Amino acid sequence: MANTGAARDESAVPAGAPPTRTGASPVQLNRVIHERVRLGIVSALAVNDALSFNELKDLLGTSDGNLSVHARRLEEAGYIECTKSFAGRVPRTEYRITPAGRRALNAYLDHMQALIERVREE
Amino acid sequence: MSMPAPHVPENREPVALHDRAMADLRYIRRTMERAGAFTAVPGAGGVVMGIVALAASAIAAGQSSPDRWIAVWVSAAVVSVGVAVFAIARKARQAGLSVRSGPARKFVLSFLPPVLAGAVLTAALYPLGAERLLPGLWLLLYGSGVVTAGTFSVRIVPVMGVCFMILGAAALVSPGQWGDAYMAIGFGGLHVLFGLFIARRHGG
Numbered sequence: 001m002a003n004t005g006a007a008r009d010e011s012a013v014p015a016g017a018p019p020t021r022t023g024a025s026p027v028q029l030n031r032v033i034h035e036r037v038r039l040g041i042v043s044a045l046a047v048n049d050a051l052s053f054n055e056l057k058d059l060l061g062t063s064d065g066n067l068s069v070h071a072r073r074l075e076e077a078g079y080i081e082c083t084k085s086f087a088g089r090v091p092r093t094e095y096r097i098t099p100a101g102r103r104a105l106n107a108y109l110d111h112m113q114a115l116i117e118r119v120r121e122e
Numbered sequence: 123m124s125m126p127a128p129h130v131p132e133n134r135e136p137v138a139l140h141d142r143a144m145a146d147l148r149y150i151r152r153t154m155e156r157a158g159a160f161t162a163v164p165g166a167g168g169v170v171m172g173i174v175a176l177a178a179s180a181i182a183a184g185q186s187s188p189d190r191w192i193a194v195w196v197s198a199a200v201v202s203v204g205v206a207v208f209a210i211a212r213k214a215r216q217a218g219l220s221v222r223s224g225p226a227r228k229f230v231l232s233f234l235p236p237v238l239a240g241a242v243l244t245a246a247l248y249p250l251g252a253e254r255l256l257p258g259l260w261l262l263l264y265g266s267g268v269v270t271a272g273t274f275s276v277r278i279v280p281v282m283g284v285c286f287m288i289l290g291a292a293a294l295v296s297p298g299q300w301g302d303a304y305m306a307i308g309f310g311g312l313h314v315l316f317g318l319f320i321a322r323r324h325g326g
Contacts, residue, residue, distance in 0.1 A: 036149070039149065040149070044153050044157035046154065047154045109150065111143075115139050115143040116140055
């Protein structure tokens, strides 16, 4: 049995790394979507085909700058896609979740569930 | 100690992680619920639709022929659709939401089938002289549409749909001449009542 006691979640998964699906241990905690705003973006997009920048901003109650930084990080990781278009003259940015993003969210949910179950067993 | 215990690394940390995991799961669930709900159901628009229906039932009750009676209700339906589209678009715009977003599309797509079924049944039943069934049928099917579409909205919307369905079922087993009264209570009363509630509780 692997020892999971040594390294904690500080051993960050580097940005852009593929999501890990192997079991649940603090070592493999997915840092890309662990952060609150990013977790919110991925969760919101998981139940919508697409959401615009402003919709996400209102939903998560965050600032323009904050949202765009976190959205870019998720985009770099390949978890969300961004399309830019114009509605008349107003630029419109739309986000969608990618299959990799959906997998990462599911893995994260499994992970959280396993953490909870482990404590309940004790 | 020569071997680290694999299951119980330390006492404090699993509990902290556990709390964090619970908080995360709650946050994910809440975000998904809020992001998935279509909140652009307009209360004010509902009130206007109710007033249109109240006026229509007063006019319809005074008609001598079935042709004129149904013409009144079909006109009222057309006006109400216009009011609804305008009010939804306005509320969505005010909230900075897209009327083409996922929840909005799901709302419309689940609302339409029962309503279209109602239109088809009306066209089929009316020539057979079964117009006494129509008020009950309209209330029942409109209610079904509101219940199914309301799954994607705030809780109060499907509750309103259930009220419509109950009223429709009652109308179907009631004497035919009560039809306009049921229409007034349903499309008039329920729309105004729930419209005021939604406008107060859910903004507009």
